């Protein structure tokens with residue numbers, strides 16, 4: 456057996472060793488003031504994120520899935536509407552569309568970035584219309600932390616009379632042509648699930664927008680459709696607030712987030728140097744900065760699973776995001792997809808492997824990952 460400690464995919468303990476005392480003190484402040492619902496930390500976090508993401512309004516909420524639902528409901532998406540969604544993503548991106556009784560229509564990804572392929576989006580819009588649906592929106596997912604092709608997608612949305620929603624659950628903190636995620640689409644949603652680049656210690660999320668009217672609607676929808684007063688119900692809403700405790704945790708984590716993003720980029724650079732002659736490493740588009748929610752390589756020719764097993768035997772954790780594209784999932788197989796099919800999504804599902812990635816991954820551990828990959832590929 457190896458004398459080295461296991462290398463985990465993500466290491467929240469390392470972060471906790473750094474800021475644990477500050478987080479504990481922040482949690483204690485909430486325990487002492489006792490305003491567990493919509494306490495002062497919630498508004499403070501929203502203000503801090505508005506500055507960080509260059510968005511006029513941040514409406515925090517219960518999780519990233521509810522953020523998507525709130526955004527779709529604020530735009531009155533409903534029965535008969537179609538929303539274009541990539542098939543190669545976490546289920547929530549399409550689930551939210553189905554939850555508001557609209558139809559997800561699946562589009563393919565660009566094999567280089569894993570993000571929406573604009574040609575396939577146009578195909579999916581035509582497919583939706585041919586099926587008698589009314590395409591109203593495109594959900595661009597910034598997969599693995601890299602922003603999607605917002606210039607092209609914004610143009611398509613404008614030409615076709617649709618609006619663009621950025622599912623930034625994995626990309627908060629990333630940049631696109633010097634603009635932060637949160638300022639790239641009329642509506643952006645975020646998740647603070649613990650494993651996301653900016654995560655809390657439970658569930659959390661947010662919707663970001665520059666539009667005042669939409670923000671007011673979102674604030675109403677997240678608290679039972681309230682009007683001017685808590686017991687004044689002017690629409691059917693939901694209970695979708697962010698806990699004060701989670702806001703307090705996030706305020707502390709946000710302080711070190713810029714440094715953590717830099718560290719993640721150093722880890723990614725080191726992987727690229729060590730691996731690019733060996734496997735297909737992820738590409739970052741000119742003008743984009745990723746937050747590296749995942750560092751995802753491609754292992755072709757059916758060798759992915761044996762490679763993962765080889766790493767597991769050396770106590771190196773890996774993960775497959777995502778083993779099955781959504782259009783192949785039982786819950787989603789009856790929704791329409793682009794007429795050209797989704798070959799890049801299917802190919803990616805068979806090849807992707809995410810390696811350990813977090814801001815506290817030291818060079819020695821990374822060298823072990825690289826060496827293990829080298830050995831496995833030489834012997835298999």
Ligand SMILES: *Cc1c(COP(=O)(O)O)cnc(C)c1O
Nearest residue numbers: 518519520545547548624646648
């Ligand atoms: C995590 C994630 C979500 C959902 O976020 P939750 O906070 O877990 O509800 C949505 N979309 C994508 C792309 C995600 O990765």
